[in-house]
Amino acid sequence: MANAALKEEIFELDGMDPEKVKEEMLSAYPTKVARKRAKQIIVNKVEGEDVPIIQSNVRTVPGLIGQRGCCYAGCKGVVLGPTRDIVNITHGPIGCGFYSWLTRRNQTDATTTPDGHNFMTYCFSTDMQDEQIIFGGEKKLKQAIQEAYDNFHPKAIAVFATCPVGLIGDDVHSVCKEMKEKLGINIFGFSCEGYKGVSQSAGHHIANNQIFKHVIGNDDTVKDGDYKLNLLGEYNIGGDAFEIERIFKKCGITQVASFSGNSTIDAFANAHTADLNLIMCHRSINYVAEMMEKKYGLPWIKVNFIGAEATAKSLRKIAAYFDDPKLTEKVEAVIAEELPEVKKACAEVLPRTKGKRAMLFVGGSRAHHYQELFNELGMETLSAGYEFGHRDDYEGRKVLPGIKVDADSRNIEELKVEADPEKFKPRKSPEELEKLRSCGLEFAGYEGMMPEMKNGSLVIDDISQHETDTIVEAFKPDLFCAGIKEKYSIQKHGIPLKQLHSYDYGGPYAGFKGAVNFYKEIDRMVNSKIWGYLKAPWQTNPELAATYAWD
Amino acid sequence: MLLKHTTSEIKERSALTVNPAKTCQPIGAMYASLGIHGCLPHSHGSQGCYAYHRSALTRHYKEPVMAATSAFTEGASVFGGQANLLQAIDNMFTVYNPDIIAVHTTCLSETIGDDIPQIVKKAEADGKIPEGKYVIHANTPSYVGSHVTGFSNMCKSMVDYFSESNGHKSKTINLIPGYVEPSDMEEIRRIASEMKLKTIMFPDTSGVLNGPMTGRFKMYPDGGVTIDQLKQTGSGMGTVAMGRLASMAAARALDNKCKVPCEIIDLPIGLHGTDAFIDTLRHIAGVNVPDSLTFERGQMVDIISDMHQYFYGKRVGLVGDPDQLLALTKFLVSLDMHPVYIVTGTPAGKKYEKALREVVKDVPGEVKISVPGDMYLFHQWIKQEPVDLLIGNSYVKYIAKDDDIPYVRYGFPILDRVGHSYFPTVGYKGGMRLLEKILDALLDRQDRDATDINMELVM
Ligand code: SF4
């Protein structure tokens, strides 16, 4: 059956022709826009290891209404936001800092560090006024850093440039350097003006670069512990990182640093002493992993702790890497202990969730990772896409050499990294690496989302409001996953929306316990009676009968 | 402790804002634009701003908030955003078919110095603005003023673009409600209609940001002032503008442009604020106040007198927007409460501060006021000497929890509760709701702290 479909190249998606739906989406656009969007709306087709090319990480079309935010949001909001002990000063007018104040739900546990510092509940801004726009803001920034120091005595201060800063020519880096010398604490800046790049993605890259330059490698202390690793691209939304930490601890795995859920700057500084980097969200953090490998010699592997099976698989990858029977045994024991309960919870909801249809448009990895959980729930993913993913997140890293660097990406610095003459230390010999590879452990690899999606599903990059409304009308999915801006327009259609940035203030959804939470939550959402309240009795039954019911 | 680094030791700050009590202009402009029927707000700048503004408004209202962006990249930031805006206008009309696009600027486009009217003219010349459709704009640089300024600027633009006098004065009264909730706008309209007045209110977000669940998503909900109505404001017999900071600019512009006289009053919050509003309407229109409103007033006074003992002498700390703070402070003083710490992030000016000081002049002890100030300073004052009640937006809950102080959510944004978009705090009914909220907070605390011996059943 599948083969026959392949031959004709016509796929069916939920009883419909996805190409027709795509056409319908495009038909509303001016020709030029339609031509551009056609390359970002792809009907999936997996042939062996190949999937179609999807244009991504390109400019959003002005006026289309989409999901994306800016470079600053990716840098300050996403990557640095969850680090509790850095005073993050937004250099710019008040808004940017205000909106990124506590709105991302990164949990943190300050009781685990002796100084107990936690500045995440605070918003620091230079609140730039027209005087600074005209005469420059460096003086005010300097003073603001001084005041932050005097009031809070943090061990580090970071400065984030917003749009006007770049235009008026403030040099945040030289200000930071000067104040670092003056105050004797680590102070560094990010040129993450919102107009850089085409989405949050540019901000991730800039954040990665600066943390790598200014923090990682500052502390060479080799801490005690076995199987030392860092978890990258996990931001502890709703406590996800806590659940993963719990599992690591149970397995006897030592987490040196987290980038950056529940993180501290001291742990960043020490991260290079670990022996393996794990990448959760490939999009936002792969740069740090790549650079650490080059400079310090620790390899990275892609993992996914979203979904119970995926969690088990990821743990086994870790065990394979360290290649120690003690760890392997422990990991298997933990999986054997945790999984039955998860399976039981899943079996309980499965009869009610099976066959339901979902769509996911979110972020740069979640639209992929959460398909795992929907698979476990027997649900079908009709359509998915990233808000700020690149082709490698869709098609896999094998397409990396072929990606043309355009003008928008070219202005994001690519750090030249070389092996550190003293600190570089290969963690495995070439023979060991070869052996691990031959046993199926893939290093520095990521397959991307599309190879795991079925033929005919619609993959849409940087989806617009119009396209969202069109697919929702066309398929009437049982569940739509996106963010806060999409939440209520979808729900007005009478379709529940699960926020996959903020989890609708629930979670955790990672790891084993998280999977159970997610099963219950999705069961609640797709089977709730509340969606049946939309019509009043007189709307379903408008005719008037002049009789009493008991006549 | 949530804000564990905040101590009572106040160090002079001149450059660093910590925990702001304001946000930026464009969000106010976006909110005002949503109060025009069939309007698609447009943010001329990078896409981060509109993403933030839409998110913040969505979290506050739990409703769809539609708006578009010019999506500047580095090129546009260097060469100007004309091409982006032209393309955006074309796309918006083609794909989303609004009646009107209301453009506001951001820090970025302001710093570049894009000339919006010139770009819009070009769009018009290129035939990108369909017949009978409109593009208006307001300049909203966030390095000046606050979200309240942005709201005010967009309200003024509505006048600048649309108000026209047809030479005859109609019997209609223009109402400019200020930066208040959809529920408040609805209530202001209700009060006027109780008085049998014909009114045009702008902006009007009721029915837009508190819409029903119907199973159908409407990009442009039923509510909002229409463009025809906006045009007619120029022929109104008078304008009542509520809240100086948010509404005065539009009212003055309307007076200048179309000779429609205006009364600028406080927001109708609390007993005397509402009295003043109704009395102003009575005078302008020359009508009697119906018994129904006098009845509501009586009910409110009844609650105040029944429960006066619980209000009397209570120290209150308030953070919020200037128009609200002024009216609310008056209300609290009228209840014999003691507003002792008052902070707004909006640079509302010396005159404003003076007006506020005048309201609290009989409050015993020192009253600390910071205009503009931030919530960090506010919290430091509380650390020095606590209060009995806090009133402010959702961020104030961190202070309330840390210092264990009864707390009433009020202002923008409220991210963690519902109600504000459905139930007003203006008018007598709204005042009664505020009284209820304040009493709930104070009396819940008394119950919580009561011992087994002194627990009261009747209060
Ligand atoms: S850049 Fe300006 S307009 Fe945009 S969010 Fe920041 S303060 Fe507001």
Ligand code: SF4
């Ligand atoms: S686009 Fe620029 S101004 Fe807007 S939020 Fe981002 S950094 Fe701030």
